[in-house]
Amino acid sequence: MAVxxxxxxxxxxxxxxxxxGYKVTLLEAARTLGGRARRIETDRRQLDNGQHILLGAYSATLSLLRRLGVDARQALLTLPLQMRYPPASGGMDFIAPRLPAPLHLAFALLRASGLSRADKLSLARFSSTARWAGWQLDQDCSVSELLQRWDQTGPLIRLMWRPLCLAALNTPPERASAQIFLNVLRDSLGAGRSASDMLLPRHDLSRLLPEAAASYISERGGSVRTGASVKAIRSIEGRLWQLDISGAAVGGNWSTYFPQVVIATGASQAAGLLHAIPECDTSAICQQLTALEPEAITTCYLQYGTDVRLQQPFYALLDDPSRQHWGQFVFDRGQLDAQQQGLLAVVISAAAEAATLPQEELARAIASQLSASLHLPQLQQPGWFKVITEKRATFASSPGLQRPANATGLPGLLLAGDYTAGPYPATLEAAVRSGLAAARAIRLG
Structure with a gap:
């Protein structure tokens, strides 16, 4: 079978x-495995195409890593739930101690600085209201509407809820689904203490899971072919699927046949493949796939001297596009990988506006923002920078969005991707869960 x-x-x-026990052929058009969470080669060094945070609630991803023999304790830096801004930057300092849930959140709230008593009461009210409602809304609405309805204060929205919404859904609160947001909060903040842990990859993203997966597949008699682009899919008498493949990995153009196929490309590529299948009506699925609105994520890497080290592995930043303050989080890569001392990664979620700027201008603005926020004048002048934008990093998690199922309605043909129906936004966990669900559907026949 083919993936x-x-x-x-x-x-x-x-x-x-x-x-x-299936003999799997995994086909990837790019030279590097990982899709929208992968390693890339630059003129300076190998970097990820975007900085990611995993959560302790990513049960399917963590289970898969264990199956592949990846030691998560070494591959991931585990931090307690936190929303920490640089000191004296006008933000807040919220960090959950390692206590049983929900005591860890209660103590974090009591000790939090940068929030008034009204802000803290507002946060406690949100948590109690969400639990009372079972983390479920009768009718979906935007995150902004929900925050207004549940009487959240302006400072708390700016310092906590908006950054969390952007980080989790990659969609601005005014356009983001409140129900999807609550699902994320339910399974992280609303679950056991370790579920809210923040996990920062120490390895590059391709090494973390995809390359370990490739070894696992090969060891079991399967094959992994990078540089192999599937151009078309055809049904052969409803029993087999013919794949037309091109690329250096297959020596030009090639066709082969499989009884089952999982389409695990991006949404737009999946729609193109499905739409072009002769004599098969896939219009309903294609409409759902093409209706997904892409959202960009930009990561700006800034290299400084190896003596530059932040007080914490990462900080939240106060973004304000009107002041050219685009960064929302900054990560000290040197605290994750000893080979990256002095390298800072700044993330901009829902980055459509920032991505229109010339890269040098954006990098200068981010360096200036870091210098002011961290009170470190030397950050104004990085040795070099690299701006990486994934224009289709995710889809917009809009209220009431209809997403396609794994099943296509065609025998032996399944979809897998973070865009298929599920409780979560477009995250690594959503992608892994979807892939597992598609495979189990094939196993059950």
């Missing part, structure tokens, strides 16, 4: 099938 796409969903599907 088209070597991102996290495709790798999860291929591993699940390989573990069940």
């Amino acid at each position: 088209i796409g070597g991102g996290w969903a495709g790798c999860a599907a291929a591993v699940e099938l390989a573990s069940a």
